[in-house]
Amino acid sequence: MDYELLDECAGKKLGCAECAWGDSLGFKIDMAFQPILQYSDHSVFAQEALVRGINNEPAGFVFDQVNAHNLYRFDQSCRVKAIQRAAELDIQSYLSINFMPNAVYRPELCIRTTLAAAEHYQFPAERIIFEITEGEKVPDHEHLRNIVSQYRDLGFKVALDDFGAGYSGLNLLADMTVDILKLDMALIRDIHECDTRQAIVRNMAHMCRDLGITLIAEGIECEEELLCLQSFGIDLFQGYYFAKPSFRSLANLESC
Numbered sequence: 001m002d003y004e005l006l007d008e009c010a011g012k013k014l015g016c017a018e019c020a021w022g023d024s025l026g027f028k029i030d031m032a033f034q035p036i037l038q039y040s041d042h043s044v045f046a047q048e049a050l051v052r053g054i055n056n057e058p059a060g061f062v063f064d065q066v067n068a069h070n071l072y073r074f075d076q077s078c079r080v081k082a083i084q085r086a087a088e089l090d091i092q093s094y095l096s097i098n099f100m101p102n103a104v105y106r107p108e109l110c111i112r113t114t115l116a117a118a119e120h121y122q123f124p125a126e127r128i129i130f131e132i133t134e135g136e137k138v139p140d141h142e143h144l145r146n147i148v149s150q151y152r153d154l155g156f157k158v159a160l161d162d163f164g165a166g167y168s169g170l171n172l173l174a175d176m177t178v179d180i181l182k183l184d185m186a187l188i189r190d191i192h193e194c195d196t197r198q199a200i201v202r203n204m205a206h207m208c209r210d211l212g213i214t215l216i217a218e219g220i221e222c223e224e225e226l227l228c229l230q231s232f233g234i235d236l237f238q239g240y241y242f243a244k245p246s247f248r249s250l251a252n253l254e255s256c
Contacts, residue, residue, distance in 0.1 A: 025073055027065050028054045031085045032245035035253060036096065036216055036238045039226070045216075045236055046094035046129060047250065049082035056247045075103035076110070080117040083128075087121035089250055096129040096159065101143070107150040115154075125154075129180065131161040145176045152177065159216075164200075181208055185219020185239070192228040205232040 029051055036046040051062050066074045079097055086095045104110045118125040130151055132144070148158050159180035160173060164187045173181070183201060191197045201217075208215040217229045220239030229237070243251035 030054050031082050032247045034245040040235050044093045046096045047091050048096040050245050051078050071103045075100045076113045079114045083117045083123050084121050087123040094127050094129050098131045104147050107147045129157040129159050131159045133161045148176045180214045182216045182218050188217055188219045192224040202232045
């Protein structure tokens with residue numbers, strides 16, 4: 001990892017207000033939330049916080065403004081903003097926050113702002129899930145293992161997102177202990193029509209049961225996909241079939 005490219009303020013304490021509003025970034029951010037459902041009892045397992053511009057501009061618009069010099073501040077601001085909005089919306093489920101491993105230079109220091117925000121906004125830290133996006137290439141796997149280990153030691157749950165579509169796949173899973181695995185939507189799309197995808201996901205579900213890992217299928221867009229995945233024993237789902245991300249609010253799930 002090239003630590004010289006990390007944000008120059010990575011070693012100083014950032015205040016909640018500064019991080020929450022992204023004042024130090026040069027642009028402002030906000031959050032949308034998409035539920036992860038436990039379908040067997042139609043409860044909300046978690047709400048995933050998804051970064052947006054302050055006028056609900058898409059994530060791509062925001063990420064176009066992120067670079068090596070503001071990466072740390074951006075990662076910290078996203079965490080704080082997610083916690084702030086979750087507290088305001090009185091989220092009672094887990095809160096799932098995407099984090100950028102390449103922005104974490106020392107996990108024992110970088111987590112301080114998250115803990116301070118949880119205390120400030122009175123959101124229980126034990127209800128926070130950190131999602132590692134497998135699509136982000138992390139050249140130093142030992143560094144990533146250290147992050148995951150320290151976060152789990154602090155009581156956070158850690159999820160491996162987009163599993164099956166990124167750089168490391170099973171090798172990454174074999175090298176570290178995570179609590180949750182989120183199947184990439186490319187594996188889910190039209191799975192009811194593809195014997196190959198069915199075989200892959202069926203065996204992944206079996207593997208997760210053996211390892212004691214919670215499995216989430218994301219990207220569900222139709223009932224046929226849902227029914228197929230349920231037949232493999234999967235019970236946690238996310239996707240447009242249930243709800244699209246809802247800007248600064250929680251989706252209406254009465255019809256689910």
